Amino acid sequence: MKKQLIALQEYLAQNGLDAAYISNPTDINYFTGFYSDPVERILALLVFPDKDPFMFAPQLEVEAAKDAGWDKDVFGYLDHEDPFALMAGHIKDVAGSPVNWGIEKDDMSVQKLEALRQQFPDAKFPVNLSRYMENAKLIKTPEEIAELKAAGDEADYAFSVAFKAIKEGRTEQEVVAEIEYAMMKKGVMHMSFDTIVQAGANAANPHGGPEKTPIEKNELILFDLGTVHNGYISDASRTVAFGQPDEKPLDIYKVDLEAQYAAMDAAKPGITAAELDKVARDVITKAGYGEYFIHRLGHGMGTSEHEFPSIMEGNDMELKPGMCFSIEPGIYIPNVAGVRIEDCVYITDDGCEPFTHTSKELKYID
Structure with missing residues (x-):
């Protein structure tokens, strides 16, 4: 796993966060090596402090994500399916029902936040990971x-x-x-x-x-x-x-x-x-x-x-x-x-x- 992902997992653990929802396409690329602009579709990287991360993507992007070198799970969805309901099922399989979330507030739309909150009614979003990303990417390797x-x-x-x-x-x-x-x-x-x-x-x-x-x-x-x-x-x-x-x-x-x-x-x-x-x-x-x-x-x-x-x-x-x-x-x-x-x-x-x-x-x- 890339050291950038390990650093994010450590940050989640240190700040009492149960999950991170990464939605900015360039930040997903930073962690995974895979870039795609999903336009109106849902592309996300889910990261947990002590569980393997996974990517959630339109089905038509799943093979491309794997070809880019991502060696963890990639779960896909079809256009007629409810992406947040499917994603929530995978999250619950991996990490139960996270309460404290980090999200990229500079990137995530209100509509998507509400859709995520509907799947996890007890969820709280205390941390804006956009600030974390600014600092994480500040010094290049x-x-x-x-x-x-x-x-x-x-x-x-x-x-x-x-x-x-x-x-x-x-x-x-x-x-x-x-x-x-x-x-x-x-x-x-x-x-x-x-x-x-x-x-x-x-x-x-x-x-x-x-x-x-x-x-x-x-x-x-x-x-x-x-x-x-x-x-x-x-x-x-x-x-x-x-x-x-x-x-x-x-x-x-x-x-x-x-x-x-x-x-x-x-x-x-x-x-x-x-x-x-x-x-x-x-x-x-x-x-x-x-x-x-x-x-x-x-x-x-x-x-x-x-x-x-x-x-x-x-x-x-x-x-x-x-x-x-x-x-x-x-x-x-x-x-x-x-x-x-x-x-x-x-x-x-x-x-x-x-x-x-x-x-x-x-x-x-x-």
């Missing part, structure tokens, strides 16, 4: 870092495809299609989020999507992409010049790159998340662009693209070896341009190392 490195290598390959795909008159959406087609051909089954390609002033919308507008020369183009490798993700951004942009976008790029380098140099054990955010923010503010840096410096990552820690003002958490997060300062000036340069890194004993290695010096594409 060497094995997890190896998976994140592999995902980073895939992102670097995606950038090489992306840069070659830029052609005058081609739309942002067409460039996205070429990137994702190439990654599928390479064997990557999933991108970690919707690939972002934004040209010119469109990039001033940090979470905007690719558009049908043809790409024009003499503007910056922002790419934000990542892949999923064995359940672990990559997330990186690069901004390149197509032709010869005006002086203003080039100055924005220069400042953003300086901020990113400064934060990379400062990221090491002992600095707080807030202090690291300030390192990059001070560079951008000093250059006169502070009002256009409108998000935190970074977010944790691992089995999902947004985990702990948040690298932002007000977070006094000290960084420790094994923590993994993004460093992504951005400058977004409406109707002018947007620049974001992002690497995800892991903290080492004396600094940090990035998962992606595509050059950040401004690349000019003819």
Whole structure:
């Protein structure tokens, strides 16, 4: 059994909990190696302090869960069956009628909670396991870092495809299609989020999507992409010049790159998340662009693209070896341009190392 599961069992025992109901798909993957988005169906991992855990899944996912390496029981249900009634029967066979439960309150819907409570009328839910998961996933193991490195290598390959795909008159959406087609051909089954390609002033919308507008020369183009490798993700951004942009976008790029380098140099054990955010923010503010840096410096990552820690003002958490997060300062000036340069890194004993290695010096594409 994975040591992550053993740690959860110990936590349950120490906190007087009879059962844990894990419902977040990325957390189920973290414990089992199996990922699936059940949509409206029920997928859950049931964990007990002193009994073997089991997975409960739609029948059409049972064999896939086993193929993923899960060696404990997987109980399935058919669409016409009552999943919570069937699940409750298996729970009672294994652990009787648990009273004190830990559930992921950030993930579990009211409807599902009520369905579980109907099967166990005496149940209490004193612990939000979402907080446990945030801390459990905070420090990555060497094995997890190896998976994140592999995902980073895939992102670097995606950038090489992306840069070659830029052609005058081609739309942002067409460039996205070429990137994702190439990654599928390479064997990557999933991108970690919707690939972002934004040209010119469109990039001033940090979470905007690719558009049908043809790409024009003499503007910056922002790419934000990542892949999923064995359940672990990559997330990186690069901004390149197509032709010869005006002086203003080039100055924005220069400042953003300086901020990113400064934060990379400062990221090491002992600095707080807030202090690291300030390192990059001070560079951008000093250059006169502070009002256009409108998000935190970074977010944790691992089995999902947004985990702990948040690298932002007000977070006094000290960084420790094994923590993994993004460093992504951005400058977004409406109707002018947007620049974001992002690497995800892991903290080492004396600094940090990035998962992606595509050059950040401004690349000019003819």
